[in-house]
Amino acid sequence: MFFFSRKKQDKQVQFDSNGAIPEHIAIIMDGNGRWAQAKLLPRIAGHKEGMQTVKKIALHAKKLGVKVLSLYAFSTENWKRPNDEVSFLMKLPIDFFSTFIPELQENNIRVTTTGFIDALPEHTQKAVKDAVLQTQHNDGMILNFALNYGSRAEIVEAIKTIAVEFSENPQNITEEIVSDHLWSSHLGQYAEPDLLIRTSGEQRISNFMLWQIAYSECYFTDVFWPDFTQAALEEAIAVYQKRNRRYGGL
Ligand code: FPP
DSSP states (O other): OOOBOOSGGGOSBOOOTTSOOOSEEEEEOOOHHHHHHHTTOOHHHHHHHHHHHHHHHHHHHHHHTOSEEEEEEEETTGGGSOHHHHHHHHHHHHHHHHHHHHHHHHTTEEEEEESOGGGSOHHHHHHHHHHHHHTTTOOSEEEEEEEEEOHHHHHHHHHHHHHHHTSSOGGGOOHHHHHHTSGGGGGGGGOSOSEEEEOTTOOOOTTSSTTTTTTOEEEEOSSOGGGOOHHHHHHHHHHHHHOOOOTTOO
16 A cells, blocks of 8 residues: 655545546656656667557556557657657657567557558558557557647548538537547547546646547656656556546536
8 A cells, every 4th residue: 555645636645446447548658858868868768768668558557447548659740859869759669569569469459540640651650550450359458659640630630521521511510520530539438538647747738639638637747758657657547536527517
């Protein structure tokens, strides 16, 4: 049994493995660069270590009974980074899936993606699409990678399709229709994260799942992503378990 100290309302929380486990957890994995810099390592060393954290956290989330884990791995804005960092990030999925597919299979984890996948370099696309294909029949947990993802772009794409489909009857457009046209529609009943985590001390959303997080509980931790452990995930869930979700009601 152990206790965590957080901000006032989150103080003294204890993870309860029999308590409510968020069905969909979304994570903004931030702080790889600062983790590396603090160790006088190149930034890419932080991304490499961050990839190991993805493996640990995916397996632990599955073990805890999470249904969907969405990870923000590369944003549409990340192309602005130096070429060598972008090119390293584009190679990570190859490294990741070539070493992790057997464990994904053993753990019945299905890989899916969200984002402009077809605009990724060929080698990155191949690694990602192969992983999606190989794990497509797994139904234990969905590991959903947001790659070349931007929420505003996702919404614009949905609007373009909806505008054509509903040109004759725009009054029939509902929230459900919008949700059904977002890239997250493949997540069905779990499309909206229950818990959004951002690591590294930053407290912003950075264009991640803006529509889907309307009623998500947000949790910010100072821990850099490469240092985010299984216990840190349980701490986030413990805080979630103490929250009172009202969805605008009383
Ligand atoms: C943000 O940290 C992190 C990223 C932009 C990349 C995240 C990618 C991984 C964790 C690896 C993903 C693995 C796969 C399999 C795709 P930052 O670089 O912005 O950190 P900083 O804010 O400290 O500079």
